Amino acid sequence: xxxxxxxxxxxxxxxxxxxxxxxxxTDSRFRIPFTDIRFGxxxxxxxxxxxxxxxxxxxxxxxxxxxxQVGAPPSLQLRMLVNGLVDAVGGTLPVAGDxxxxxxRANDRNVALLREHLEARVSLPQRxxxxxxxxxxxxVVFLVSAGVLIAV
Numbered sequence: 001x002x003x004x005x006x007x008x009x010x011x012x013x014x015x016x017x018x019x020x021x022x023x024x025x026t027d028s029r030f031r032i033p034f035t036d037i038r039f040g041x042x043x044x045x046x047x048x049x050x051x052x053x054x055x056x057x058x059x060x061x062x063x064x065x066x067x068x069q070v071g072a073p074p075s076l077q078l079r080m081l082v083n084g085l086v087d088a089v090g091g092t093l094p095v096a097g098d099x100x101x102x103x104x105r106a107n108d109r110n111v112a113l114l115r116e117h118l119e120a121r122v123s124l125p126q127r128x129x130x131x132x133x134x135x136x137x138x139x140v141v142f143l144v145s146a147g148v149l150i151a152v
Contacts, residue, residue, distance in 0.1 A: 011070075012070050015066060015069070016070075016111070016114065016115060016118060019066055019111050019114065020111050022063070022107070022111075023107035023108045023110070024108070027039070027107045027108045028105060028108060029041070039101075039102045040105075040107075042087075042105075042106075043098060043102045046097065046098055046101040053087075053089075053091040054088070056084075056087060056088055056091060056101070057084050057085070057087070057088040059107060060081075060084030060087065060088075061084065063080065063110045064080045064081055067110070067114050070114070070118065071121075072117055073117075076114070076117050080114070083110050083113075084106050086104065086106065090104060093144060093147035093148070094147065096143040096146070096147040097144075099140075099143065100140055100143065103136060
């Protein structure tokens, strides 16, 4: 590995570590006592009507901008943007949106996507990512759909 590529690898790894801490803070830093349910400041911001979900989207856009700086392809940036938009739109639903924000975790998803991309480019230590059980995904989709139907 050349000097430049070794330095680039270290910079990418440092950026990834920083973004993982950021995503954890926004999506999964805190735990509801006596449960395994985690949440971050993103769902807390989502409680603020109107501005909370916009603030959450801005946090997601920061991750996308950082991904662009480390050379993520446009297709990956688009996937990350879709995750952020799904989180923002899902969070606008009354009550169900707050529950959705806790479980969807767009920033954790986006950092996992970026990690996969960087691991494909260079060898970084593997890290397990959490994926929700199927029943939880179905429940969230049902709640979001019900909220949309009620709103219409």
